Amino acid sequence: MNNMSKHIKRGRNMIDLRKGDCLDVMKNIPDNSIDLVVTSPPYDDLRDYNSEINFTEIIKQLYRVVKDGGVVIWNVNDRIKNGSKTLTSFKQAILFNDNGFNVNDVMIWEKTNPMPQVKQPRYNQVFEYMFVFSKGKPKTFNPIMVDCKSAGINYNSTCKQITKNNKRIKKNFIVNNKKIDSNIWKFAVAQNKTKHPAVFPLELPLRHIKTWSNEGDVVLDPFMGSGTTGIACKQLNRNFIGIEIDDEYFNIAKEMIGSDSNE
Numbered sequence: 001m002n003n004m005s006k007h008i009k010r011g012r013n014m015i016d017l018r019k020g021d022c023l024d025v026m027k028n029i030p031d032n033s034i035d036l037v038v039t040s041p042p043y044d045d046l047r048d049y050n051s052e053i054n055f056t057e058i059i060k061q062l063y064r065v066v067k068d069g070g071v072v073i074w075n076v077n078d079r080i081k082n083g084s085k086t087l088t089s090f091k092q093a094i095l096f097n098d099n100g101f102n103v104n105d106v107m108i109w110e111k112t113n114p115m116p117q118v119k120q121p122r123y124n125q126v127f128e129y130m131f132v133f134s135k136g137k138p139k140t141f142n143p144i145m146v147d148c149k150s151a152g153i154n155y156n157s158t159c160k161q162i163t164k165n166n167k168r169i170k171k172n173f174i175v176n177n178k179k180i181d182s183n184i185w186k187f188a189v190a191q192n193k194t195k196h197p198a199v200f201p202l203e204l205p206l207r208h209i210k211t212w213s214n215e216g217d218v219v220l221d222p223f224m225g226s227g228t229t230g231i232a233c234k235q236l237n238r239n240f241i242g243i244e245i246d247d248e249y250f251n252i253a254k255e256m257i258g259s260d261s262n263e
């Protein structure tokens, strides 16, 4: 492949970094070969990345390359244009849905260190969306478990009995020690040490990769930027394919994934 500029095998895991337009590069990726996509595309012309993006075609390529049961994590937000939120995030979610993906969840990343906002007739913007699209039912779900505050406590509740007369019966429950985490994740915006303007906090790809993939799986980031998804893959023993159009950001990603020094 002529635009593949780096393909390194380290131990068991492949790190495959490709420079170019993700729409062109993805055409070289085989059907049904990707377990998980974790990405944040440019949205609403918030930053000038010198790239015209055809989201419909990109979503079609994503659907083709993702395995049955594979998942796409799509981190986006909306800008305010002429006094109104653009709702680009939801328009894109509808495009995913129209092109075959399930909307498995709409998750929130709540920023614990948001930028202060002034002089706007609305509350401070403290979150971004993390859409969880899946090709059919997700084949992997390793949920993050958190402590239950009331672990071990006994309580009585009614529950529906599966009988002909649908009678409700009283039942005794004991609260478990652990429960599945919520779909609102709280962590800080990355301390960006690179020249890239929009770096993921490492926590974001780490949590999603643990949740929706297993060791040895193949993870793709078609808008790789500084390579944070790749760093997380290296730490978690996943194979990684990263695509980036910009020379400077591509070189940053090569260096960051090589040195693992994003945090």
Ligand SMILES: C[S@@+](CC[C@H](N)C(=O)[O-])C[C@H]1O[C@@H](n2cnc3c(N)ncnc32)[C@H](O)[C@@H]1O
Residues within 6 Å of the ligand: 020, 021, 022, 023, 039, 040, 041, 042, 049, 051, 052, 053, 196, 198, 199, 200, 222, 223, 224, 225, 226, 227, 228, 229, 243, 244, 245, 246, 249
């Ligand atoms: C929001 S940033 C991603 C940042 C990344 N998550 C990180 O942690 O650094 C989006 C990236 O997509 C790249 N990009 C824009 N259009 C592209 C295209 N058509 N193909 C591949 N990369 C593209 C931009 O240059 C930019 O680096």
